[in-house]
Amino acid sequence: MADTLFVKIINREIPADIVYEDDQCLAFRDINPQAPVHVLVVPKTPIAKLSDAVDGDAPMLGHLLLVAGRVASELGYGQNFRLVVNNGADAGQSVFHLHVHVLAGRRLGWPPG
Numbered sequence: 001m002a003d004t005l006f007v008k009i010i011n012r013e014i015p016a017d018i019v020y021e022d023d024q025c026l027a028f029r030d031i032n033p034q035a036p037v038h039v040l041v042v043p044k045t046p047i048a049k050l051s052d053a054v055d056g057d058a059p060m061l062g063h064l065l066l067v068a069g070r071v072a073s074e075l076g077y078g079q080n081f082r083l084v085v086n087n088g089a090d091a092g093q094s095v096f097h098l099h100v101h102v103l104a105g106r107r108l109g110w111p112p113g
């Protein structure tokens with residue numbers, strides 16, 4: 001995969017407000033926040049979208065979810081947060097490097113737009 005915008009953030013070629021990092025993923029604040037807490041959790045080994053994932057990606061996918069929950073907790077919203085994965089342009093995906101949105105800090109409506 002060519003370097004994505006998020007790979008550039010992982011490589012510190014583009015600045016971001018990083019809230020968590022480990023060997024598998026990076027979490028940083030969304031540039032266009034939709035809630036008081038809006039963080040993106042991205043794998044360091046990118047896949048374009050969730051529908052490209054294979055069985056071997058299961059540990060990485062599970063790790064992203066665990067980290068997303070921990071990030072919400074660290075930022076004070078461990079019991080009330082929403083995770084979103086947009087898959088494909090028609091579902092709202094604009095950056096084709098899999099990422100989990102962590103949204104918290106306000107009442108979140110349902111259904112989403």
Ligand code: DGP
Nearest residue numbers: 016028029030031032086092093094095
């Ligand atoms: P999605 O639409 O699901 O692909 O989400 C992509 C998100 O990425 C969107 O909410 C805005 C965010 N984003 C785009 N460019 C940048 C950037 O340069 N820095 C940061 N921190 N976030 C970005």
